[in-house]
Amino acid sequence: MKKIKRGFFIIFCAVVVFALYNYKMTFYLLSQLKGQLTIVYKAESIDEAIASKKYDSLQTQKLILIKAIKQFAEDSLGLSKTKNYSTIYNQQNRLVHAYDSLDNSIVWAILNNHLKALEDEIRGLSQFGDL
Numbered sequence: 001m002k003k004i005k006r007g008f009f010i011i012f013c014a015v016v017v018f019a020l021y022n023y024k025m026t027f028y029l030l031s032q033l034k035g036q037l038t039i040v041y042k043a044e045s046i047d048e049a050i051a052s053k054k055y056d057s058l059q060t061q062k063l064i065l066i067k068a069i070k071q072f073a074e075d076s077l078g079l080s081k082t083k084n085y086s087t088i089y090n091q092q093n094r095l096v097h098a099y100d101s102l103d104n105s106i107v108w109a110i111l112n113n114h115l116k117a118l119e120d121e122i123r124g125l126s127q128f129g130d131l
Contacts (some may be wrong), residue, residue, distance in 0.1 A: 043087040063088065065122070072121040076113070 035123040047053060050063050066085055075081040 019120045039089045043089040045087055046085075049088045068125050069118065072118055073127075076117055076121065 044052075046063050046067050050060055052069075055063065070085045074081050
């Protein structure tokens with residue numbers, strides 16, 4: 001038992017020495033951890049966000065559209081059902097992703113090949129009303 005305690009103590013000391021030696025990286029990693037945990041714990045389901053009425057009409061329509069596109073991708077395109085695009089985190093108008101780095105040729109190909117089916121699917125979702 002003493003050997004196990006001593007082993008954990010040595011590992012703990014090594015981690016502390018490493019963290020102190022690399023203090024800039026340690027602070028960076030801790031701030032990243034804090035940010036990720038904030039997103040995870042403050043995210044809400046898209047259904048809750050739509051029902052909450054805390055988003056304006058345009059934002060609510062976009063959330064409904066995201067839900068419809070996800071459903072279309074799973075049902076019509078055969079993509080696997082995942083938890084992706086099922087929650088939202090209100091970023092308070094802070095840009096987080098590099099949307100300007102999207103490959104326009106891929107977006108264009110998707111639109112050309114699947115836009116009509118997507119439009120039909122969205123119009124068929126009468127539970128959401130007119131978009």
